[in-house]
Amino acid sequence: MDELQEIREDFLIEAFELIEQMDQDLVELENDPDDLELLNRIFRVAHTVKGSSSFLNFDVLTELTHHMEDVLNKARKDELKITPEIMDVILESVDMMKGLLEAIRDSGSDDCGIEIKDICGRFDAISNGEDVPSADAKADEEVEQECQAQVEDAPEEKQMSEEELANLTDEEVEAEIERLLAEKQKEKQEKKAKKKATTSEQPKQQKPAPAKKVAKKDNKDKKVSSQPEQTIRVEVSRLDNLMNLIGELVLGKNRLLKIYDDVEERYEGEKFLEELNQVVSSVSLVTTDLQIAVMKTRMLPIAKVFNKFPRLVRDLSRELDKDIELIMSGEETELDKSIIEEIGDPLVHMIRNSCDHGVESKEKRKEAGKDTKGTVHLKAYNEGNQIVIEIKDDGAGMDPDFLKMKAMDKGIVSEKEIENMSDKEAYGLIFKPGFSTAAKVTGVSGRGVGMDVVKTNIEKLNGIIDIESVLGEGTTFKLKIPLTLAIMQALLVQAQEEYFAIPLASVLETVRINFDEIYTIDGKNVLKLRNEILPLARLSDMFEVEKVLDDGEQVYVVVIGVAESKLGIIVDGLVGQEEVVIKSMGEYLQGIEGIAGATIRGDGGVTLIADVSAMMDIAKNLNVNLVAEAEASQTREKNSPSDYNVLIVDDSKTDRAIMQKGLKPLGINIVEATNGVEALELLKRGDVLYDAMLIDIEMPQMDGYTLASEIRKYSKYKNLPLLAVTSRSSKSDRLRGVEVGMTEYITKPYSLEYLANTVSRNIKLPVGVAS
Amino acid sequence: MSAGLENVLKKQKEQLVSLPQKDKIDEDIMQLVGFIVGEEEYAIPILSIQEIIKPIDFTRVPSTPEFVLGVFNLRGNVIPLIDLRKKFTLPNKPIDSDTRYIVLKDGENIAGFVIDKLTEAIRIKKSQIEEIPETMTKKDGFIYGIGKRDRGIITILKVESLLKKDF
Numbered sequence: 001m002d003e004l005q006e007i008r009e010d011f012l013i014e015a016f017e018l019i020e021q022m023d024q025d026l027v028e029l030e031n032d033p034d035d036l037e038l039l040n041r042i043f044r045v046a047h048t049v050k051g052s053s054s055f056l057n058f059d060v061l062t063e064l065t066h067h068m069e070d071v072l073n074k075a076r077k078d079e080l081k082i083t084p085e086i087m088d089v090i091l092e093s094v095d096m097m098k099g100l101l102e103a104i105r106d107s108g109s110d111d112c113g114i115e116i117k118d119i120c121g122r123f124d125a126i127s128n129g130e131d132v133p134s135a136d137a138k139a140d141e142e143v144e145q146e147c148q149a150q151v152e153d154a155p156e157e158k159q160m161s162e163e164e165l166a167n168l169t170d171e172e173v174e175a176e177i178e179r180l181l182a183e184k185q186k187e188k189q190e191k192k193a194k195k196k197a198t199t200s201e202q203p204k205q206q207k208p209a210p211a212k213k214v215a216k217k218d219n220k221d222k223k224v225s226s227q228p229e230q231t232i233r234v235e236v237s238r239l240d241n242l243m244n245l246i247g248e249l250v251l252g253k254n255r256l257l258k259i260y261d262d263v264e265e266r267y268e269g270e271k272f273l274e275e276l277n278q279v280v281s282s283v284s285l286v287t288t289d290l291q292i293a294v295m296k297t298r299m300l301p302i303a304k305v306f307n308k309f310p311r312l313v314r315d316l317s318r319e320l321d322k323d324i325e326l327i328m329s330g331e332e333t334e335l336d337k338s339i340i341e342e343i344g345d346p347l348v349h350m351i352r353n354s355c356d357h358g359v360e361s362k363e364k365r366k367e368a369g370k371d372t373k374g375t376v377h378l379k380a381y382n383e384g385n386q387i388v389i390e391i392k393d394d395g396a397g398m399d400p401d402f403l404k405m406k407a408m409d410k411g412i413v414s415e416k417e418i419e420n421m422s423d424k425e426a427y428g429l430i431f432k433p434g435f436s437t438a439a440k441v442t443g444v445s446g447r448g449v450g451m452d453v454v455k456t457n458i459e460k461l462n463g464i465i466d467i468e469s470v471l472g473e474g475t476t477f478k479l480k481i482p483l484t485l486a487i488m489q490a491l492l493v494q495a496q497e498e499y500f501a502i503p504l505a506s507v508l509e510t511v512r513i514n515f516d517e518i519y520t521i522d523g524k525n526v527l528k529l530r531n532e533i534l535p536l537a538r539l540s541d542m543f544e545v546e547k548v549l550d551d552g553e554q555v556y557v558v559v560i561g562v563a564e565s566k567l568g569i570i571v572d573g574l575v576g577q578e579e580v581v582i583k584s585m586g587e588y589l590q591g592i593e594g595i596a597g598a599t600i601r602g603d604g605g606v607t608l609i610a611d612v613s614a615m616m617d618i619a620k621n622l623n624v625n626l627v628a629e630a631e632a633s634q635t636r637e638k639n640s641p642s643d644y645n646v647l648i649v650d651d652s653k654t655d656r657a658i659m660q661k662g663l664k665p666l667g668i669n670i671v672e673a674t675n676g677v678e679a680l681e682l683l684k685r686g687d688v689l690y691d692a693m694l695i696d697i698e699m700p701q702m703d704g705y706t707l708a709s710e711i712r713k714y715s716k717y718k719n720l721p722l723l724a725v726t727s728r729s730s731k732s733d734r735l736r737g738v739e740v741g742m743t744e745y746i747t748k749p750y751s752l753e754y755l756a757n758t759v760s761r762n763i764k765l766p767v768g769v770a771s
Numbered sequence: 772m773s774a775g776l777e778n779v780l781k782k783q784k785e786q787l788v789s790l791p792q793k794d795k796i797d798e799d800i801m802q803l804v805g806f807i808v809g810e811e812e813y814a815i816p817i818l819s820i821q822e823i824i825k826p827i828d829f830t831r832v833p834s835t836p837e838f839v840l841g842v843f844n845l846r847g848n849v850i851p852l853i854d855l856r857k858k859f860t861l862p863n864k865p866i867d868s869d870t871r872y873i874v875l876k877d878g879e880n881i882a883g884f885v886i887d888k889l890t891e892a893i894r895i896k897k898s899q900i901e902e903i904p905e906t907m908t909k910k911d912g913f914i915y916g917i918g919k920r921d922r923g924i925i926t927i928l929k930v931e932s933l934l935k936k937d938f
Contacts, residue, residue, distance in 0.1 A: 248847055498831060543833035585832070585842055587880045588851045588936050593834050598842055598849040606830040606842050606849055 004056075011052045012105050013233075018045045019097055020307050026091060027310040033082045043072040049097065058110040061100045067123035068093050074127050086126055091311070093119050236337065239298050243486050246287075246294050247581035250487060251600050253287040254579065256280055258602030291487060295336065302380045302389070303331035305344045309351055309378060316355045323373040324359050326351075330380035335387055338485055339461055343389070346457045349450035350391045350477055351376065353430075358395035358475055368472065370394070386505060387483060392476040398469040400426035407435060420521060420533060427467040428564035431455040455563045459613040461485070462503050465564045480505070490580045490599070490609065493558060494573035495539040496547060499607050501580050501599060506612040508559045508566065510574060515555060518626060525626050527557060527568050534559060534568040537619035538626065542569075542594060562613045569615070570626070578602075582609060594618050641667035644763050645688050648672050649679040649707065650696040650725070659694055659725070662752035666760055676702025680710055683717070691763040692721040695742070697728055705740045712741035721762035725750075799897050803918070805890035805925060806873065809861040812925050813886075814893055814918065819930040821876040823889065826866050836938045843883060845874065851882045853933075877934045884933065895920065900927065 050065035074080040313326040359374030433452040463481040490501035580599035596611035673679035697704035803814035829843040838857035869888040
């Protein structure tokens with residue numbers, strides 16, 4: 001029984017593949033009904049499926065394919081001409097085959113209530129040379145008799161088969177398998193031989209054919225030659241496991257590189273460094289190669305998804321009464337299996353959209369002076385670390401004003417939002433849930449669901465949707481998707497003192513801007529970048545990072561794109577690009593908003609990976625006005641001397657007391673710290689904003705020079721007066737002081753008046769308020 | 772011969788029967804690891820503990836309650852870190868040389884917990900463990916029971932509840 005199960009699984013896999021191919025071939029056949037090679041191939045599929053299913057006792061499937069085979073055989077022998085009507089019947093039967101196979105896969109039996117008698121009857125009629133009766137007419141005629149005949153037959157047959165099955169001995173089963181295998185082998189060889197033969201024949205037939213067909217045939221030839229001689233089926237879970245291990249290795253490699261950098265710095269010029277360098281580079285090279293190799297084992301050609309589209313477009317054009325041609329290219333482009341699985345649905349919706357909304361009706365095309373035949377191009381190609389799928393139609397194009405109006409009618413956007421909307425943003429409206437421009441709900445569209453599905457799925461893959469449209473000439477959608485999900489390139493950015501990784505696939509660019517380039521529209525901050533208005537949000541606000549430093553005059557903005565929308569993220573620093581391996585944070589921390597996962601960096605620390613699509617939502621709900629905030633902090637009012645704060649940093653208690661005494665007449669608020677570390681802590685805590693600092697140079701733990709240079713690292717304190725108070729007065733000491741950013745040098749001993757004057761000058765204490 | 776064989780078989784059978792009995796005696800004893808958080812001593816079944824480590828750096832995670840300190844790297848795995856003091860609404864205490872992370876495991880669910888100090892491994896008879904008084908059951912359900920010992924009592928925590936995401 002187990003062996004049978006295995007055979008059945010193999011049969012299912014093979015059958016699904018065959019039928020997919022058949023679908024494509026059939027549509028092609030319709031364009032070129034005289035192509036004998038195509039017919040033969042289709043016939044063989046029907047034949048193979050029939051043979052295997054009868055062996056496995058799938059009677060319904062056998063019956064269906066048997067009738068199909070009859071018709072195809074006649075067509076093959078030129079006794080029958082394939083008309084569109086006959087094609088409809090054949091295609092319908094292919095759909096039934098799919099249904100039956102799915103039933104077999106799910107329940108192990110093809111007895112699932114799919115009614116095939118009617119279609120078998122129609123096949124019979126076709127092969128007998130009668131006109132194709134419509135489904136209804138046929139139903140009256142033969143169904144009854146056949147029904148009865150079958151009902152009587154079927155159960156008996158079934159029982160028999162089960163008995164037979166049980167009675168099969170191991171040897172018999174094995175013999176049967178061998179026979180089947182041999183048959184298949186023979187068939188394969190035949191197929192190959194025939195294919196070779198036809199490739200040489202093809203040029204002759206092609207001459208009158210349009211250019212498009214040449215391109216298609218070329219592709220086919222390529223497929224034949226690139227078909228691997230030997231393949232093995234591997235469980236996906238094993239590949240996943242392999243991928244995880246590679247992930248660990250990549251982390252190890254990153255760590256090694258980091259350690260090497262440290263070692264290089266410390267032991268510069270040492271001999272062993274060279275050797276170490278060689279090992280490190282070769283390990284890192286091999287790791288990268290290995291990673292690519294394993295990634296490739298998971299790669300599938302996108303043809304797997306594309307294959308069903310010719311059929312889809314054919315059906316759609318008949319349904320919509322339009323003349324649409326689908327031109328595909330780049331089917332051999334490869335993508336990770338998990339992405340292939342996710343991308344099918346969105347593409348179906350995109351193509352439906354292009355056929356329904358993009359390409360106009362025949363009449364309209366004629367009026368516009370276009371060829372009545374519309375085209376939809378479907379193209380896949382690699383671009384850097386991404387794959388681009390382009391869906392281009394030569395239809396009516398999109399009218400941004402019309403879209404805006406529609407969106408407003410449906411209450412999806414407000415009037416205010418529309419005012420500032422660029423054309424590109426208007427195109428993006430089609431992805432809003434509930435948005436549809438269709439006048440009425442048809443079988444194809446109008447519910448405003450499809451494009452929303454596209455957006456959600458593409459977002460899930462960290463992909464970007466780019467839309468270009470010219471009114472009257474057509475629309476081009478570009479889906480940009482990363483090649484793989486488990487390991488990715490990320491941009492590491494800094495928010496205050498924390499780090500985050502942003503998937504590089506979503507990063508469009510990084511810019512450095514002046515704070516005064518930020519505008520406020522409707523209470524929200526925006527940036528005008530070239531001709532686009534970008535919403536802005538600060539990373540530290542999005543992720544509630546505790547504020548220790550202030551924004552400087554200039555800020556870095558990382559522009560990210562998710563599906564069709566963009567956002568500028570203000571970060572405090574750009575760290576660099578790194579390869580990261582996505583790790584889950586465990587059950588306990590699952591589903592944290594804005595965080596897609598975590599990764600382990602070269603130094604062993606954990607860095608969180610931002611979930612860009614969630615960031616978009618977070619940014620929308622943020623209510624921080626950066627411009628207003630900056631203005632508020634500047635105009636902090638100071639009415640009396642006690643509003644001024646000065647920090648004294650000195651390890652000697654006596655010295656501190658002297659300074660206190662000197663500054664007392666000013667009436668300002670004085671805070672003390674005993675060393676550099678403590679002073680820095682006080683400064684970072686930020687509960688008191690200091691106007692000046694008096695710093696001793698000789699201190700335990702952290703000396704004055706180090707403290708000054710640490711303080712100057714924060715842009716917030718770039719202009720904070722730092723006054724060195726020291727007895728070290730040599731020129732080199734003073735020079736060092738200037739280097740680290742000391743504002744002034746007060747040498748000990750000093751008079752108390754001198755100290756008070758210097759301080760009040762530096763904190764710009766108004767003369768009037770000084771007592 | 773056959774009698775001898777039968778004897779051997781019988782002996783084996785007896786052994787088989789007596790083995791679980793021996794286990795049963797062991798089952799009656801619960802092995803725990805004791806530790807201190809705040810003023811009180813708590814214990815956790817030893818089998819739920821994956822390991823105990825000294826404090827290492829962690830990374831804050833946004834949009835989480837205060838008691839979730841963040842995540843840390845445990846030999847290549849990213850693991851959440853929870854502050855038991857904060858979880859029990861006790862005042863803060865800086866990390867010192869006694870502070871440890873206890874990594875607890877319940878199936879696939881793993882998290883590290885910050886504790887003030889480890890005390891000792893404890894063997895306690897199950898009969899010495901009492902269910903918590905009804906008046907106290909409200910206390911978040913973290914408590915498995917109260918263990919009675921020669922010197923005082925010990926609160927045994929429920930690992931599943933500690934590892935349950937409650938936000």
